[in-house]
Amino acid sequence: MRHAAILTVALLFALECGAASVQWKWRDASGRINASDLPPPASVPDRDILQRPGDQRPRAGNASGSAGASVAVSPQAASTPAGTDPELDARRKRAADEKLAQLQLEKERLAAARAENCTRARTQLAALNDGRRIARPNAQGEPEIMDDKARAEETERARTVITSDCR
Secondary structure, X not given: OHHHHHHHHHHHHHHHHHHHHOOEEEXXXXXXXXXXXXXXXXXXXXXXXXXXXXXXOOOOOOOOOOOOOOEEEXXXXXXXXXXXXXXXXXXXXXXXXXXXXXXXXXXXXXXHHHHHHHHHHHHHHHHHHOOOOOEEEOOOOOEEEOOHHHHHHHHHXXXXXXXXXXX
């Protein structure tokens, strides 16, 4: 009975000491999670350090490491599916959502510009078909009355814009 009590105390002590020795956790360049009582190499960026000494709770993407010195944990042993990082996935999703929103804004801007061009072209075509004299400024800024040739060119230009922008 005495041996059983000593063995139980020794096992509890070993388990407690083993858990306390793993104070650092980080993700290396290949994506594997490492746990150690020593800090990670200087080449590991700060964003890949998952746990530091004194952290009571593991950070997102952490895997539970075993006791002892440096231990590498495969991605399959991690709490998240293989090859995924929730924080990275969230950043990628935000970036994709922002890009989609920008594309939508650009599409709306182009639609508004087309609608404006369509309205202007229809107004111009109505004025040209009205038969009234139309003056436009020449190179010197003086008003110049459009002749039949210029009126036909402007009519064709307005019809081209209507065909392309009025859908």
